[in-house]
Amino acid sequence: MFANDPELRRDDGYSYRVGKPGDHQLAAGTLALQYDVTTNALKARLAERGPELAKATGIALYLTGGTALSDGDLAALQGVHRDLGPGNLTRLYVYNLRSIQGGRECTPTSGLPCAGQQARGGKFPYLWHNGWWDTWVKQLVLDDLAAVPDGAFSNHNFSEVSLRGARSIGVMAFGHAPYAKLDVLYLPSVDTIAHDAFRRNQYLVKVNLPNATAVDDFAFDDASRLQYFTAPQLRRLGRNALNDSHELVSVNLPELEYLGINCFDLNHKLIGLRLPALTEMDKNAVTNFANLRWVHAPRLTTVWHNAITNNAQLTTVVIPAVTRLGPGAIRGNPALTAVHLGPTPPGQEADVFTGSPMATVYHSGDPGAWATFKASGNPGLAIRPRP
Incomplete structure (x- = not known):
């Protein structure tokens, strides 16, 4: 299965280079924009392109002047659907983005609207607030991102994610997404995945981690539709990492040295x-x-x-x-x-x-x-x- 399935055998690597409009093959209907991050005025720039955005199905943003977005610019991008009302947008590409804001943990004392809200199961970790909870984005491409910080996309609703350059995935980075239709996860550059990173992503079917060496506790806990998991360089699979993987049919772990507490449990197919x-x-x-x-x-x-x-x-x-x-x-x-x-x-x-x-x-x-x-x-x- 792993040798024959193109999604599971894929290992094409990634090398960052500065991109500009025209460098990438984008889906039809995508509006490509170049943006100087030093202006800190993305909301205004997007408003200027309102008529075009109303017809578009995606945005491809090419950063200049830096490799990160300010908090205000990130919020403007996340909230395009609220500010401008374009009803057809689902795809977001951001190129030359090397770092992104993490989430804020919804602890009882956080002062956030989500204070005290927890993900079900495991150790019931708190959710993380990040601005993506009710966003318009369903297909997310951040291939130049070097690392995904803690809680960055917790409680997301993505159906596709491309992170070809990311080398680490933080705590609860994508944790708690029981309704997100994300079914295939391919992370070609990732070395480490932190605890609870993809817990309760219940529509995952295939996971391909060609270069990961460590997957921490509860990382894929309650991925209840997961069928295939391949990580040919993985050395350590943590506690409850694949717990409640009811549909798991096969794993490919040829270099695994440590199998954690309660790692596999309640499996019906393997x-x-x-x-x-x-x-x-x-x-x-x-x-x-x-x-x-x-x-x-x-x-x-x-x-x-x-x-x-x-x-x-x-x-x-x-x-x-x-x-x-x-x-x-x-x-x-x-x-x-x-x-x-x-x-x-x-x-x-x-x-x-x-x-x-x-x-x-x-x-x-x-x-x-x-x-x-x-x-x-x-x-x-x-x-x-x-x-």
């Missing part, structure tokens, strides 16, 4: 989990999969508390490098028939195999080294050399 570089699986990382059949993690050394548990259809676990099995590490898998370990018996804590009565433990070591090994929590399980 059948196999191949994690060839994984070394540490944290607590409850792979739990409550309805159709998971196998887990293959040949370099995994540490499996923490209840890491692979309550998976009704799971039959095979391959972890030949494991040295430590935490409490209940493989418990509650009633269909489990084969656990493939390595040459040396791992250390075990309590109840590792409790509730997995059908399992046979296979090893690749000397029979003498395994002669006294008993499966914790289920000492009657067969221990056999690998066939």
